[in-house]
Structures are given as structure tokens and as C-alpha cells.
Amino acid sequence: MPSFWEMEFTSTNIFSAYASLAASMMLFRSLVNDIFPEPVRSFFHSMFEQFVKKFFPKSLGQMTIMVDEEVGFLTNEIYDAAEVYLRTKINLNSDRLKVNKTRKQQNINLRMAKDQEVIDIFKGIRLKWELVVIEPKREQDRGSEKTYFEITFEKRHRETVMNEYLPFVLTKAKEIKDSEKTVKIYTRACYGMDDEDCGRGGGDWGCINFDHPVTFDKLAMDPNLKQAVIDDLDRFLRRKDYYRKVGKAWKRGYLLYGPPGTGKSSLIAAMANYLKFDVYDLELTSLYSNQELRRILLYTTSRSIIVIEDIDCSSQMHDREMEHSGSSDNTKLTLSGLLNFIDGLWSICGDERIIIFTTNHKDRLDPALLRPGRMDMHIHMGYCTPAGFDVLALNYLGIHDHHRLLPEIKRLIGEVEITPAEIAEHLLRSDDVDLALEGVIDLLKQKKEEKNEKNKETSDEKHETPEKQSDVKENGSDEVESKKDI
Numbered sequence: 001m002p003s004f005w006e007m008e009f010t011s012t013n014i015f016s017a018y019a020s021l022a023a024s025m026m027l028f029r030s031l032v033n034d035i036f037p038e039p040v041r042s043f044f045h046s047m048f049e050q051f052v053k054k055f056f057p058k059s060l061g062q063m064t065i066m067v068d069e070e071v072g073f074l075t076n077e078i079y080d081a082a083e084v085y086l087r088t089k090i091n092l093n094s095d096r097l098k099v100n101k102t103r104k105q106q107n108i109n110l111r112m113a114k115d116q117e118v119i120d121i122f123k124g125i126r127l128k129w130e131l132v133v134i135e136p137k138r139e140q141d142r143g144s145e146k147t148y149f150e151i152t153f154e155k156r157h158r159e160t161v162m163n164e165y166l167p168f169v170l171t172k173a174k175e176i177k178d179s180e181k182t183v184k185i186y187t188r189a190c191y192g193m194d195d196e197d198c199g200r201g202g203g204d205w206g207c208i209n210f211d212h213p214v215t216f217d218k219l220a221m222d223p224n225l226k227q228a229v230i231d232d233l234d235r236f237l238r239r240k241d242y243y244r245k246v247g248k249a250w251k252r253g254y255l256l257y258g259p260p261g262t263g264k265s266s267l268i269a270a271m272a273n274y275l276k277f278d279v280y281d282l283e284l285t286s287l288y289s290n291q292e293l294r295r296i297l298l299y300t301t302s303r304s305i306i307v308i309e310d311i312d313c314s315s316q317m318h319d320r321e322m323e324h325s326g327s328s329d330n331t332k333l334t335l336s337g338l339l340n341f342i343d344g345l346w347s348i349c350g351d352e353r354i355i356i357f358t359t360n361h362k363d364r365l366d367p368a369l370l371r372p373g374r375m376d377m378h379i380h381m382g383y384c385t386p387a388g389f390d391v392l393a394l395n396y397l398g399i400h401d402h403h404r405l406l407p408e409i410k411r412l413i414g415e416v417e418i419t420p421a422e423i424a425e426h427l428l429r430s431d432d433v434d435l436a437l438e439g440v441i442d443l444l445k446q447k448k449e450e451k452n453e454k455n456k457e458t459s460d461e462k463h464e465t466p467e468k469q470s471d472v473k474e475n476g477s478d479e480v481e482s483k484k485d486i
């Protein structure tokens with residue numbers, strides 16, 4: 001750029017001339033600082049201020065905030081948030097646009113290019129964002145450029161920008177990220193997975209995108225129970241401040257129990273999709289000590305669901321503990337190690353955690369696990385009910401409650417024990433609605449016959465009435481208003 005004095009004052013370059021003059025003034029000011037003693041400096045400063053005030057009233061009132069990409073070795077959260085937030089502010093009519101998309105992202109994202117400017121208006125304040133990239137001077141330092149954002153605005157809005165605008169950008173970016181978030185499932189069993197987005201990635205966790213399509217509306221379970229679970233999750237999310245106030249770790253525990261194929265794993269998937277929480281699938285059998293358990297749990301991130309399926313194996317843990325009584329607690333994996341974690345260690349493992357245990361045999365669980373207050377909700381996933389069948393019929397065949405075969409099916413469902421998984425499997429067998437429903441009727445009749453035969457054999461014995469309804473039990477919950485049985 002030519003210096004101010006070398007410029008021709010045409011209307012097209014008048015703005016550049018202003019910029020150049022301002023730069024020359026700054027240079028002059030710093031020279032004065034270096035050369036002259038304090039009284040002389042003050043004199044020059046006041047002369048300088050008066051000059052700028054007279055000729056550049058606007059430029060005097062501007063200030064710039066720099067937002068570096070990194071703070072030491074850590075990423076700067078404001079920079080990250082700005083990148084996300086500014087994607088929504090980039091003018092699509094610009095002459096140059098920078099776009100990107102990773103394999104796992106669904107949409108094409110806009111990004112600011114070097115020296116690109118974006119104007120944002122917040123509460124009537126005009127903010128100019130610019131992405132500055134400083135290339136290294138030496139050839140061998142190539143690739144280590146310094147990148148930062150500059151935000152320029154009128155100085156008198158400094159308080160609003162610092163106290164309101166920057167927090168607003170952080171919040172907005174979080175909202176955008178949450179809406180784009182793909183739920184992931186982490187497991188320690190598989191290696192070599194593509195974990196480009198696996199967060200900290202430590203603790204031997206590998207992750208893949210969690211593509212389970214199930215949502216609450218596709219789950220065949222008692223409608224009241226379903227609503228109770230959704231309400232509980234909503235309340236959990238809302239209560240961050242409450243948990244803090246009462247000094248409790250912000251976590252929630254659920255025990256899902258019921259026969260195989262009744263939807264326990266499906267319910268976990270529906271919860272993860274609803275909350276957009278990642279899922280950590282914790283295989284207890286792959287662990288050998290409390291220490292290892294602690295270590296890998298420390299590597300799990302906030303806003304996640306830790307799942308321990310088939311917790312019945314805790315009885316084996318109990319045995320192991322007995323066998324090794326006398327040895328240090330940390331050298332073996334014990335039930336108490338796990339329970340300690342549930343009760344007390346959450347605080348070191350971040351916030352917004354949900355832990356879910358599943359079992360087919362609640363009666364076989366160690367009483368320590370069922371103790372009031374340990375798991376907040378015990379949810380029974382039972383055999384299919386007539387209401388549950390409506391959900392499956394709508395989901396698999398797209399039919400509402402008006403098909404001629406439905407009354408018979410619902411009557412039979414009331415008489416036998418059949419899991420939603422068994423019914424779902426039959427509904428999948430044919431594209432033809434009539435054929436699919438007839439298949440279900442055959443299955444139900446066959447089940448009924450088997451049941452009658454069994455009853456005949458044991459006609460002298462007292463027969464236990466089967467439990468038909470899913471139920472939910474609040475178990476020593478700390479929240480008075482959620483103590484209800486459905």
C-alpha cells in the first residue's frame with residue numbers, strides 16, 4: 001500500500017487513504033513513546049488525540065478484540081464458538097466462500113476465509129469480524145501460521161460486548177453444535193474404529209456413529225410409563241442448578257428389567273436419541289480391577305449415558321470379591337467398586353451423566369444394587385400389551401386402529417405372553433398387511449395352545465398370574481414430586 005503522502009485523493013481510494021493515515025499516526029505515536037521523556041510525551045499525546053478527534057471522530061471510538069485460536073496448548077473456546085457461530089452469519093452473496101464437510105457431517109458448512117469480514121448486529125451494535133492469518137516468515141516454519149479473529153466495534157459498547165455479546169456467541173454456538181450433534185456409541189471391545197470425532201479418545205474407548213433409528217414414539221410400551229420416563233429425563237435436564245444447590249452430582253440412574261426382547265436396549269437407544277447423549281457401552285466382563293474401571297470411566301465425557309447390560313454378572317463380581325477378601329479393593333473388580341462409583345465418584349467424572357443397568361433377572365441381582373436411593377428409577381419392560389401392539393402396527397405396517405384383524409389380535413395378546421421382538425419379527429415377514437397380521441394371529445394361537453397344554457400339565461399346581469403391564473417404580477428417589485407409581 002502506498003503511504004498516505006504518496007496517495008492520489010480520488011473518491012475510490014479515499015478510504016484506503018484514511019486507513020493509511022491512521023496507520024502512520026500510530027507509528028508516529030509509538031516513535032514518540034520510544035524517544036521522548038514523559039512530559040513531552042503527554043503533550044504529543046493530547047495533540048494527537050485532538051487531531052484525530054477533529055478529523056476522524058469515528059475511528060477514535062473504535063476498539064478491537066483479538067480472539068486467538070489457542071491458549072497455550074489448549075483450544076480457545078471463544079475461537080471455536082466463533083467459528084461455529086459465524087457460519088450462520090457469512091453472506092452467501094460474497095465473492096469468495098470457503099466450504100467444508102467432514103465424512104461424518106451431514107451438511108456443507110461455510111467457513112470464514114483468510115481476511116474475510118463478516119458483519120454482525122447485536123442489540124443495534126455493529127460488530128465487524130475478520131479472520132486474520134499470519135503466515136510464518138521462515139520457509140521451515142510453514143504450517144505453523146497464527147490464526148485469530150478480530151472483532152471491531154465502537155468502544156462505548158465495550159461492556160455490552162464483553163458481558164453480553166461474547167457469552168451470547170458461546171451459547172449460540174453450543175445450540176448449533178447440539179442441533180448438529182450425531183449421537184455416538186463408545187465401546188472398548190472393538191479396535192481400529194474410525195474415531196476422528198471421539199473427543200478425548202483415551203481409556204481405550206473407540207466410537208462409531210450411533211445410527212439406531214428408534215425414538216420414543218416407535219417404542220411399544222405402556223403409554224403412561226413412556227411418558228413418565230420422558231418427564232423424568234426432562235426434569236433431569238432442567239435441574240442443573242437444583243443439583244448444585246443441594247450438593248449432589250448431576251446424575252440419574254435407571255435399572256431396566258424384563259425378559260429378552262421386550263425393548264430394554266431399544267429404550268436406551270430412544271433415550272440417547274432423545275437427549276442427544278453419547279452412549280458408553282461398558283462390558284464388565286472385559287474389566288479386571290476397580291482401578292481399571294475408574295480409569296476408563298474418567299475418560300468418558302459429559303452428557304453421556306453409561307450402559308451396563310446384563311448386570312446379573314454383578315453376582316459373579318460379588319463372588320470374586322468374596323474370593324479375594326483381604327486383598328486391596330483396587331486390585332479386583334468388585335461390586336462395591338462399581339457401587340462406589342455410582343454413589344460417590346461422579347463428581348470427578350463431569351456432569352450430566354446417566355447410568356443404566358439392564359437385567360433379565362431382577363431377582364438375581366445383589367441386594368446392594370437394589371437398595372433404595374441407588375438407582376433412581378426401576379423400569380419394568382414387560383410382554384406386549386394391546387396398546388403396545390398399536391404402536392408396532394403403526395410403525396411396521398403403517399396401520400391405525402381400524403383393521404378388521406386387530407380386535408382378534410388384541411384379544412389374543414391379552415391372553416398370552418409374547419414379546420414385542422417376537423411380534424416385530426412377524427410383522428416384518430410380509431409387505432402385505434393382511435398376510436403379516438394373519439402371521440401374527442397364527443403365532444398368538446400357537447402360543448395360546450402351548451400355554452393351555454402347560455396349564456393342563458400343571459393343573460393341580462397353583463399357577464402364578466403373569467405380569468402383563470410394564471411398570472415403573474421410583475426407588476428412594478431424592479425428588480419428592482417424582483415419587484409416584486404407575
Ligand SMILES: Nc1ncnc2c1ncn2[C@@H]1O[C@H](COP(=O)(O)OP(=O)(O)OP(=O)(O)O)[C@@H](O)[C@H]1O
Binds near residue numbers: 359381420421422
Ligand atoms: N418395546 C418395543 N418396542 C418396539 N420394538 C421392540 C420393543 N421391544 C423389542 N423390540 C424389537 O425387538 C428388537 C430387540 O429388542 P431389544 O434388543 O430392545 O430387547 P432387549 O429387552 O434389550 O432384549 P435383551 O434382554 O435380550 O437384551 C428391537 O430391535 C426391536 O426391533
Ligand SMILES: [Mg+2]
Binds near residue numbers: 264265266309358
Ligand atoms: Mg438388550
